[in-house]
Amino acid sequence: MSITVEEIFEPEWVDWIRKTPTERLLALEEAWANYVELGGSLDPDVDMQSPFWSREELEEFARNAIRAPERAFGKGLE
């Protein structure tokens, strides 16, 4: 093959691709745990092109997403 991974992907991606599937799985588990611990929202991103949802449902998801940052303003930020 004349093309290398480095020619197509940036360095951080090269490291990721070179991991085994098990290593990626373990990294994903850790990323999930960190994400949840840091209070990351698990609400899915609003996907305006999804055929699953009506316009009204998407607008409701988007409104919930905009309200979500209120959780970031914890105590002591009056």
Added chain:
Amino acid sequence: MRQSGVGCLLMGGQACVLYGAAEFSKDVDFAVVSDPKNLENIRDAMSRLDARVIAVPPFEREHLEAGLAVHFRCEKDPVRGLRVDIMSKMRGVPSFAELWDRRTSIDDGHGTFVELLSLRDLVAAKKTQRDKDWPMIQRLMETSYLSAESEPPDGKIRFWMRELRTPELLFDVVARFQDVARELSPDRPLLRHAIKEDRDDLSRALEEEMRAEKERDRIYWKPLKRRLSELRRDW
């Protein structure tokens, strides 16, 4: 899902991460078999997470078998807000039995396995009308091609010929396997542009290929969207 004995295969964003095409995803999507016993097992799994069905369709076999997705939202900490989507039928993707036979199994490092859609089935499932799915298909194929062994099996070569979307990699694969490229070019005419190393025509053909597939998906979803509208009226 494992605790409840659910017959399922991971797909969507999490599967893309495990194949190396993404680093993180909040999507949790499963292909499931829709027999009554498995649906009971799914009900059990979702109850462990205090998950409830949101929006339409209801969690009923007929809707899964029609090709709709059922959406659950978990309420149990620490996964409150997590959405789990399940489907048992998808456009361009074979039956669960076939998906299971050719699945990928990943050792989770704890002595058990995570079962996911094979790469070819994941790519097929991602050929949707949504813009966001197409860069992911491209990345899945790039990862597959660039991390492959030096002497790939014939099936893999054909898979690349059919599904690669990166011009540089298409040039490379047709140069390496010229006979296969010529054989498959009637099935995928854009290979001819790759054989001639015509980047402009190849790029245009890739765009057209994507556009046509998106349109096929829109057409497929028209009756399903009508069905969803009817269900919303009764929700």
